[in-house]
Amino acid sequence: MQVGRTRLAACLVVAGLAGVSGASAQQTDDGGDRAGWPSVAPYGLVALDAGAFTGAGTPDRDDGEVRRALIGVRASHGPHLGLEAAYDPAAEDTPWKNVFATLDVGGVLLAAGNQKPPFSMQFQQELPHLMFPERGLPFGLSPRRRVGVSANVAGELWQAQAGVFGSNLNDGVEFDTPLVGARATYTPIRRARTTLHLGGAVNHTDADGRAAFGFPPETLLAREPLVASGPMPGTTGFTRGNLELAGTRGPVSVQGEYHLVAVDRAGADAVFRGGYVQAAWLLTGETRPYVHAKGQMRRGMLGRPRAAAPVGPTAGGTGAWEVAARVSTLDLRDDGVGRGDGRTFSLALTWFANPHARVTASYVNAHADGAGGGTIHAGLLRLQGKF
Template identity: 30%
Template sequence: MTTYPARRLALPALALLSAFALPAGAAARDGIEADEDGLTVSTGDVEFNLGGRIHLDASVFEHGLDEGSEVDFRRARLQFSARVGDVVRVRVDREFAQADGWRNVWIALRPVEGVELKGGNQIVPFSMEDMASSNSLTLAERSLANTFAPAFGLGGSVRYSHDNFTLAAGYFTDALADEVGQSRVRGDGFAVRATFAPVRKRKTWVHLGAAYESRSFDPAEPPRFTVVSASSLAPRLLRTGGIDGASDLQAYNAEFAAARGPVSVQAQYIATRIERTGLDPLDFSGWYGQASWMVTGERYRYSRRSGMPTGARIGRKGGAIELAARYSEADLDDPGLDRGRASVLTLGATWYLDRNVRVLANYARTETSDSLLTPDASGDLGVVRFQIAF
């Protein structure tokens, strides 16, 4: 059983109290309102919001010789945002659970319709799964392919969206902090992502996307890749450690998603090449395929502005049920640095009590193989999450 340091519990507790301090939808004087979106203060065209998220996980796992159980906060985050009309937005997020540190710390400008300029610590525009909010993930953890996604980066970006098309690009350096399974060290370079939705109707949409990333590394700060299991509380499935001699990275992403009413499917493939000084390059990759069904009939949404799925639309009264399945693989098996392959089959059920509260239950079958360092292994994992977002 995990012991929770006071530092990790104090602010999540404060956030939880703020979420329930006023009844949902209750409006106070002077433009102060507390509802499902947190605490909002409005003055004319200026709006300030204080919110957060709490994801509490309980996991039981067994993989090869590793087995055990754990209870801990996966996320305990406070987030502050502000906007001036539709032109200026500011956001600051601080994470207090597991890999604690700063997340979103940026300012964005929308000088004209369809164009956004953003500077600061932000999600790199590369992968739709990586860019998706953790509050709306279908399963408790992202897929094994997310091992190769860049997560956050410190830099500047521009995004253009029009009808069914988006194009985003930016230049980034290392992020302000690590994320679970993703090192803040990603080097210096750029990323570009384009999406197209050939079908986009109220109940039916189809999404296609592609992205490219190029980075260069400081020899003193080599990249590393860690394959997280179906629960962040379980032991890691694979690790590269710091990759000596790494000089450059090129990564490619292809993505597909579609939904018709309460049924959604999506898939991604990410390939990464690491160039090394005086050594052969390394080629790693990952992919996943996923399907989900809102048993209670809610439809899946799509963001035209961001060019990505955004989860199911949950009514105020809630009571929604979702079932999902995903198969994913990560391949770190290269002759120059053999760290093996991993695969995970995950089945999940989610109960949405309302827009802000949900309970997830996942079962996963894990496999690792082809590593010269560790024997082949398989195992089972179960994780339950209680989640509040406000």
């Protein structure tokens, strides 16, 4: 396993900040609340991956990597104004993540900066929320963070977000290929241990003559995608759409989505599709929470379970254990455009030790049709810590 010095240093910095964060929180508690002063809270996330691959379609890959070494800060001034900035040196091409300001105006949450466009539950979920180390194959059809402005409104059982966005902050701020999109969710059932979620999103992106889609076999240790569309010259734009269905019933949670992308080209148009269904069972009886808190940028999604008996020097518990299974597909072939049709089946066992640490062991069976395809078997281990 080879880990760059920069990435390793970032991990050590994040670990050190965890202690600073805890100390700062204690000082704030002891000192009381100073009315009118801004609140500042550092945060961080470290994720370390290791894996082994076999099979005829085994890709070029790493045996281990620092998947995430995120360092960030959130600040707020009163109930209306918020700021967030996050940097991840482990993401060499896109180190700047969330960098935005929020303003609550009469219950409408406005955001400006580098943020996630409104699309897809698994796209909105961060690594700590996921049932698996990585998202399912249809993530290859999702957008990425972009600089723009958005507005979010919500009621007790629903929320809606819309926005206009330019390029990713790491590519420079440009609006030559704007994205316009919206997402809405509704929870007809929302109780402490039972939830039913319905959602959908649509967005349109202008293109400057090129576009490409693809995703690795549900681990970024693989350096190449399981399936890929390849370059599509002559692309003038594409429209994404997705439908979401999720729910919880006690310790059981289910989540699924269907994605579709219609590509407009000077030549033949193309339509790509993907979907996944995943289910999890918390063996220790906890329930995955539903994220719908007022003032949050991302609402309408399943969150991270919290152990009823966490591991710790004073808690003395055993943590929470969860088993999960997922099937996902990604079809990137249409009338001679695109190069692949992929499928995966995944299993995972996750130990949520406490609110800060989790360990996941998973297995991925990934298959790609077409030239250069084959079946990949991957055994993966994820160590993840946050503060």
